[in-house]
Amino acid sequence: MKTAVVVFPGSNCDQDALKAAGALPGTEAAAVWHKDSSLPAGIDLVILPGGFSYGDYLRSGAMAANSAIMTAVKDFAAKGGLVLGICNGFQILTESRLLPGALMSNDCQHFVCKPVTLRVERNDLPFTLDYKKNEIVTIPIAHGEGRYFIDDEGLKRLEGQGCVAFRYCDASGTISPECNPNGALNNIAGITNERGNVLGLMPHPERYSEKLLGGDDGAKFWTSVKKWLEGGRR
Amino acid sequence: MNYKDAGLRESEYISLKETLGREPNDLELRIMGVMWSEHCSYKSTRPLLKKLPKEGKYVVLGPGENAGIIDGGAGVGIAFKVESHNHPSAVAPYQGAATGVGGIIRDIIALGARPVASLDGLFFGSINSAVHDGVVKGVGGYGNCIGVPTIGGKTYYDPTYEGNPLVNAMNIGTVKVDKIVSSQTAKSGQAVVILGSKTGRDGIAGAAFASTELKDNTKESRPSIQIGDPFVEKLLTEACLEMRDAGLFVSMQDMGAAGILSSSSEVAAKSGVGMTIDFDKVPLRAEGMEPWEIALSESQERMLLIVEDAKMPEVFRIAEKWGLDATEIGRTEEGDHYRIYWKGKIAADVPATTIGSDCPVIPWPAERPDLESRWNKHVKIDAPEDAGKALLELLSDSNLHCKEDIYVQYDSMVQTNTIVGPGSPVCAFRVTESGRICAVSMEADPWGCELDPERATANLVARSCRVLSVAGAVPAGLTNCLNFPSPEKPQHFWVLSHSVEGMAAACKELDCPVVSGNVSLYNETSVTAILPTPLLGVVGMVEAPAILKSGCWNEGDLIFLAGINTPTLAASVYQRHFGHDFAGRPLPFDAQKEKAFNSGALAVAQAQTADSARPVIGGGLITAIAKEAIDAGIGAVLDAKDYTVEEFFGEGATVAVYAVPADKAAAFRACWDNVPVEQIGTVGGDCLKLGDTVLATIAELNKAFRS
Numbered sequence: 050m051k052t053a054v055v056v057f058p059g060s061n062c063d064q065d066a067l068k069a070a071g072a073l074p075g076t077e078a079a080a081v082w083h084k085d086s087s088l089p090a091g092i093d094l095v096i097l098p099g100g101f102s103y104g105d106y107l108r109s110g111a112m113a114a115n116s117a118i119m120t121a122v123k124d125f126a127a128k129g130g131l132v133l134g135i136c137n138g139f140q141i142l143t144e145s146r147l148l149p150g151a152l153m154s155n156d157c158q159h160f161v162c163k164p165v166t167l168r169v170e171r172n173d174l175p176f177t178l179d180y181k182k183n184e185i186v187t188i189p190i191a192h193g194e195g196r197y198f199i200d201d202e203g204l205k206r207l208e209g210q211g212c213v214a215f216r217y218c219d220a221s222g223t224i225s226p227e228c229n230p231n232g233a234l235n236n237i238a239g240i241t242n243e244r245g246n247v248l249g250l251m252p253h254p255e256r257y258s259e260k261l262l263g264g265d266d267g268a269k270f271w272t273s274v275k276k277w278l279e280g281g282r283r
Numbered sequence: 284m285n286y287k288d289a290g291l292r293e294s295e296y297i298s299l300k301e302t303l304g305r306e307p308n309d310l311e312l313r314i315m316g317v318m319w320s321e322h323c324s325y326k327s328t329r330p331l332l333k334k335l336p337k338e339g340k341y342v343v344l345g346p347g348e349n350a351g352i353i354d355g356g357a358g359v360g361i362a363f364k365v366e367s368h369n370h371p372s373a374v375a376p377y378q379g380a381a382t383g384v385g386g387i388i389r390d391i392i393a394l395g396a397r398p399v400a401s402l403d404g405l406f407f408g409s410i411n412s413a414v415h416d417g418v419v420k421g422v423g424g425y426g427n428c429i430g431v432p433t434i435g436g437k438t439y440y441d442p443t444y445e446g447n448p449l450v451n452a453m454n455i456g457t458v459k460v461d462k463i464v465s466s467q468t469a470k471s472g473q474a475v476v477i478l479g480s481k482t483g484r485d486g487i488a489g490a491a492f493a494s495t496e497l498k499d500n501t502k503e504s505r506p507s508i509q510i511g512d513p514f515v516e517k518l519l520t521e522a523c524l525e526m527r528d529a530g531l532f533v534s535m536q537d538m539g540a541a542g543i544l545s546s547s548s549e550v551a552a553k554s555g556v557g558m559t560i561d562f563d564k565v566p567l568r569a570e571g572m573e574p575w576e577i578a579l580s581e582s583q584e585r586m587l588l589i590v591e592d593a594k595m596p597e598v599f600r601i602a603e604k605w606g607l608d609a610t611e612i613g614r615t616e617e618g619d620h621y622r623i624y625w626k627g628k629i630a631a632d633v634p635a636t637t638i639g640s641d642c643p644v645i646p647w648p649a650e651r652p653d654l655e656s657r658w659n660k661h662v663k664i665d666a667p668e669d670a671g672k673a674l675l676e677l678l679s680d681s682n683l684h685c686k687e688d689i690y691v692q693y694d695s696m697v698q699t700n701t702i703v704g705p706g707s708p709v710c711a712f713r714v715t716e717s718g719r720i721c722a723v724s725m726e727a728d729p730w731g732c733e734l735d736p737e738r739a740t741a742n743l744v745a746r747s748c749r750v751l752s753v754a755g756a757v758p759a760g761l762t763n764c765l766n767f768p769s770p771e772k773p774q775h776f777w778v779l780s781h782s783v784e785g786m787a788a789a790c791k792e793l794d795c796p797v798v799s800g801n802v803s804l805y806n807e808t809s810v811t812a813i814l815p816t817p818l819l820g821v822v823g824m825v826e827a828p829a830i831l832k833s834g835c836w837n838e839g840d841l842i843f844l845a846g847i848n849t850p851t852l853a854a855s856v857y858q859r860h861f862g863h864d865f866a867g868r869p870l871p872f873d874a875q876k877e878k879a880f881n882s883g884a885l886a887v888a889q890a891q892t893a894d895s896a897r898p899v900i901g902g903g904l905i906t907a908i909a910k911e912a913i914d915a916g917i918g919a920v921l922d923a924k925d926y927t928v929e930e931f932f933g934e935g936a937t938v939a940v941y942a943v944p945a946d947k948a949a950a951f952r953a954c955w956d957n958v959p960v961e962q963i964g965t966v967g968g969d970c971l972k973l974g975d976t977v978l979a980t981i982a983e984l985n986k987a988f989r990s
Binding site for chain 2: 062068069103106159160162163253256258262
């Protein structure tokens with residue numbers, strides 16, 4: 050499992066993603082600079098990390114979506130390569146139209162950083178093989194603009210095609226406005242494309258990848274991808 | 284220009300004239316007015332600060348550089364410092380707080396360290412105010428974007444901070460000891476480089492602004508406010524660390540107060556070299572800037588580098604990679620002349636040592652205030668008869684209430700090293716390079732310091748060391764922010780002096796050296812002066828196998844009280860909440876008692892005989908127990924006993940509450956040599972009970988504490 054983590058000016062979770070995605074035996078992870086026009090050979094997974102790329106000026110993720118490396122990332126995704134966008138990376142994925150919809154300002158109008166509970170809606174994706182369907186997991190969020198939004202038609206299509214991968218829920222798995230930390234439509238925390246090779250989510254699995262830091266529910270992202278690459282796909 | 288308009292005192296002007304052997308010109312007067320301001324020169328406090336101990340077994344670098352450094356294991360240094368940004372935050376809360384965070388982060392970068400954690404000490408008049416909202420958003424706005432986690436801090440409320448809030452920002456960084464960069468190692472014949480943002484008219488003479496009382500019409504002070512851009516500082520951080528790894532620096536200094544002037548003259552003075560700076564070369568963002576504006580601009584996100592000529596191409600290459608300006612603006616030279624060129628001519632020529640260090644000390648007169656009348660005053664307390672009701676009301680007091688509404692707005696987890704985040708008595712992070720765990724406390728007690736500055740400040744040091752010891756961390760070094768009113772009033776200066784005396788004594792006794800710090804005076808408006816507010820940040824290394832956390836009760840654990848619980852209501856939250864006033868005398872500092880307690884606490888953490896521990900601080904014993912119950916979500920039954928109000932709600936005793944599994948009780952007791960340990964209850968149920976009496980349910984405690 051070879052992972053490339055793209056570093057944009059203002060990325061600040063790039064090192065965290067490198068650490069988490071490269072922690073398992075038999076995995077390696079390396080940084081890729083945003084000005085590069087191609088990805089290194091033999092890459093299995095591209096991570097667009099969290100942070101404030103280009104200061105989040107203009108719109109979150111908007112400028113990063115137009116950087117040189119994103120052309121290569123789009124090609125990679127078109128060929129079925131695995132692309133994971135976390136937080137600002139999710140925003141970059143929607144801005145570059147690799148995923149539909151947009152991330153808007155939290156309805157509480159301020160930044161929110163805390164562990165939240167999520168319900169796993171899809172466990173047949175390369176990123177989620179090791180989760181159980183409807184499993185309730187705890188993974189932290191840290192964002193000011195994480196309210197997922199899409200027009201009615203888009204939402205219908207998204208839900209109809211089962212492209213919602215994670216939803217904010219309470220401890221018992223119930224989906225309600227009370228456990229929605231940002232006002233996202235249908236409590237959407239993460240979505241995938243139809244093909245299932247591109248995933249974007251606001252929560253940070255790399256932050257809960259070891260127990261010492263409060264939890265390791267996010268670690269299954271990395272074991273899942275590894276298993277999928279090793280032929281364990283469902 | 285008159286020397287008074289430049290902010291100089293007559294004696295300072297005479298001293299300057301004698302040094303130069305001529306009349307200083309206008310630019311020189313303006314320069315010296317700022318450089319000899321209280322904020323830059325510490326002219327009121329230098330003799331006091333000399334009393335603080337600087338040596339300790341963990342100390343790698345004491346005061347004198349941009350921050351102090353302690354040994355974090357495996358050849359890694361932990362650099363840290365706290366700094367105030369009080370006046371700017373009063374005028375422009377968001378920008379004031381944001382640039383406070385940005386400024387202290389640059390201090391850490393200047394040592395070649397990577398910033399890894401921030402804490403903030405905030406003091407407000409009230410919760411519901413634009414200042415409160417702006418400051419919190421500013422701290423978060425800067426820290427979140429730059430990607431440095433805000434892992435802890437303290438927030439206090441008192442009417443005296445209305446109009447003069449305090450914003451104390453602390454940053455911690457890590458650096459391999461052999462990669463530490465100094466601001467004192469420039470040699471002659473090297474390039475003086477400015478890296479980062481262009482220089483503009485923002486924050487002109489902010490240092491002078493910080494050195495007087497706040498004016499009633501704060502709009503006049505707006506030009507002194509700096510504007511922060513955390514995105515640029517993130518780029519600056521990465522560029523500086525890349526240059527550090529490539530060995531490109533001879534010396535480095537951040538640009539904070541008094542910008543180019545202060546940073547460059549300090550490097551020259553401390554390194555013992557001369558320097559010329561050509562203002563025509565400084566990249567400007569505003570047209571028609573005067574030389575004094577260029578000299579004193581506090582535009583943010585700039586660093587001053589000293590570089591050998593051969594390494595300049597590499598400096599330019601890395602700067603360009605990160606999209607930053609790098610410009611050679613001057614040269615170091617032999618001698619002691621600090622010269623500014625402007626339009627091809629010498630505009631100022633002053634000895635570097637005069638600017639940097641020769642400011643005459645002011646021996647302000649001190650007068651002891653009438654402390655006895657406050658010690659002997661009786662505060663009438665109208666508390667509910669029912670201890671449970673009093674506890675619930677106390678938990679809703681803004682000074683004890685949960686601060687989640689604040690810290691949820693801070694990214695506390697980025698860099699994936701946060702082991703204990705905000706909301707606990709101490710916070711803790713993993714040092715990436717060594718795998719060691721570092722615990723940090725932040726403490727203040729302005730009310731106690733008002734009643735007895737010497738005792739209360741000594742006790743504050745003791746409290747800081749105690750909370751770390753309970754967590755299993757050995758205090759390694761202390762940083763302080765001395766927030767006080769004008770030293771020109773003799774009673775204020777007496778309080779400041781005695782607070783420092785108390786700190787010095789306790790730091791010596793408890794082996795807790797002061798490695799860095801900051802002084803913020805003139806914290807007063809025309810209405811009121813702030814309470815004396817020394818704030819302490821102490822960094823400790825966890826020597827136990829794991830950190831001992833709070834709020835980790837398990838059903839069936841035995842609850843122990845370690846230490847002798849003879850506290851006082853003087854300055855306690857209970858007294859202030861129910862008595863609407865504070866009086867009495869804080870307890871004396873007792874070094875032997877503290878040392879015995881700390882050694883027992885460290886032994887418990889080392890032997891891992893407890894599930895959870897919480898030092899008794901604000902709100903007293905019953906509040907500490909209630910907070911444990913709230914965090915763990917489990918109740919407790921306290922053994923029936925007639926607790927006095929002091930024993931239940933009093934503060935200042937050297938005690939902590941432990942939750943111990945029954946099978947480890949004997950081993951737990953054995954950890955405490957000469958310190959009394961008493962079992963006072965058992966964990967379990969969904970209520971907090973005293974014997975058969977329900978004090979409150981967990982749901983009620985939660986509601987009072989959180990909503």
